[in-house]
Amino acid sequence: MDQKVDTRSRILDIAEAAVLEKGFEATSIEEIVAGAEISRGGFFYHFKDKNALARAMLERYIEVEDALYDDLFARARELNDDPLHCMLIGLKLLAEMLEEMPTGHPGCVIASTAYQDRLFDEGVRELNRQAILGWRKRFRGMFEEIAEQYEPREPVNMDALGDMVSGVVEGGLVLQRALREQNNASEQIMLFRTYLKLLFSSKH
Amino acid sequence: MDQKVDTRSRILDIAEAAVLEKGFEATSIEEIVAGAEISRGGFFYHFKDKNALARAMLERYIEVEDALYDDLFARARELNDDPLHCMLIGLKLLAEMLEEMPTGHPGCVIASTAYQDRLFDEGVRELNRQAILGWRKRFRGMFEEIAEQYEPREPVNMDALGDMVSGVVEGGLVLQRALREQNNASEQIMLFRTYLKLLFSSKH
DNA sequence: TTCCTACTGTACTGCGAGTCCAGTCCGGCG
DNA sequence: CGCCGGACTGGACTCGCAGTACAGTAGGAA
Numbered sequence A, B: 001m002d003q004k005v006d007t008r009s010r011i012l013d014i015a016e017a018a019v020l021e022k023g024f025e026a027t028s029i030e031e032i033v034a035g036a037e038i039s040r041g042g043f044f045y046h047f048k049d050k051n052a053l054a055r056a057m058l059e060r061y062i063e064v065e066d067a068l069y070d071d072l073f074a075r076a077r078e079l080n081d082d083p084l085h086c087m088l089i090g091l092k093l094l095a096e097m098l099e100e101m102p103t104g105h106p107g108c109v110i111a112s113t114a115y116q117d118r119l120f121d122e123g124v125r126e127l128n129r130q131a132i133l134g135w136r137k138r139f140r141g142m143f144e145e146i147a148e149q150y151e152p153r154e155p156v157n158m159d160a161l162g163d164m165v166s167g168v169v170e171g172g173l174v175l176q177r178a179l180r181e182q183n184n185a186s187e188q189i190m191l192f193r194t195y196l197k198l199l200f201s202s203k204h
Numbered sequence C: 001t002t003c004c005t006a007c008t009g010t011a012c013t014g015c016g017a018g019t020c021c022a023g024t025c026c027g028g029c030g
Numbered sequence D: 001c002g003c004c005g006g007a008c009t010g011g012a013c014t015c016g017c018a019g020t021a022c023a024g025t026a027g028g029a030a
Helices: A002-022 A029-036 A040-046 A050-079 A083-100 A109-114 A122-149 A158-179 A184-199 B002-022 B029-036 B040-046 B050-079 B083-100 B109-114 B122-149 B158-179 B184-199
Strands: none
Touching (some): A002 A040, A002 A109, A029 A040, A050 A109, A083 A184, A109 A158, A158 A184, A158 B122, A158 B184, B002 B029, B002 B109, B050 B083, B050 B109, B050 B122, B083 B158, B083 B184, B122 B158, B158 B184
């Protein structure tokens, strides 16, 4: 029983690393089983097909990402109780985190799957959707709390503003991948941060 | 000679539509030749392999995109000579354009190729890179012109701000694809627009 | 008439996904 | 102790798709 759990997550580890480095399609089951030191039969014992692997990877990835955001903004909250400053600190921490990742951030599996659509079944796509909706909800909540104390200088749609966190991160990662530069994503986050500073620069 | 040009661009048309709808990998040469009503041999006569097709598609796409930006901001300039207002009008036009595309924007081939990296050779990747660097240059130029007349309220890196246009569009398109919603990309652009309004809200 | 360009058509290799299944190894349970 | 079921191994196979090779052809230009 224990070997099952071990092997399964070993497959996921290997697969995730490979997929983040070169994309899902370019990662063959052959090399995954080689890396995980199992047989092809063993792979298909754990995952019905590549789709099942993708789903499992996404589930795990989203959990990790959520936990990361939880932790990040919890730490920010400890440093400053004001919702605006908490957000600003959290974004700074996020930017720093992205910079520290030498290979660049786990290039967000989200974007990667979004652009390979038909390769995946409805389950994978729905998971993807729910993850982004979750982040929208999380950040919208934070922005609404901020707006209670700081009147936005311009009217903004809170859902869209919530999405902008994800969007800026995703967009930054796309740039980073395509440009082969180092810190585009973290720079973009810092620019978004100055946006928030300007937007919420007046007290009620 | 004429048939060559015709066939070649007919292949590119069919391929581009298919790739934007379902991704490069999911598009088979088989279906391209079926759509273009040529033989497999005919396809390989025009394109050495799928990589050559990708390169040609990217080249064409980037040209169109550049022409589009040229046109957009030229129209904006006609409406208002002030660089800031020209930029704000241009972004509004861009947002409107994205909204009007029923299937969503030609989901930016850039992001799509960035996340399938290893599928493509160095030539394709370099093209991708140059396209984004070109946009960076274009928008940085515009922002510098703006900054001459409007002191930025917060210090910003002009390269990063230039990248933010591309980043916000790319990020918005990722969200739109993943969420299967309608106007995420245009909403994100409009938010970015309010950022610029706030950032450059003081005259020199 | 000849030559070239733009193909068609067929036949082949090779790779990776996915299927099937027979056999093995091992820990728990009666 | 035996045997049962879960976690595999290993090999053989099908299928779809990329890419190669090459022989043949239709039609316009010189």
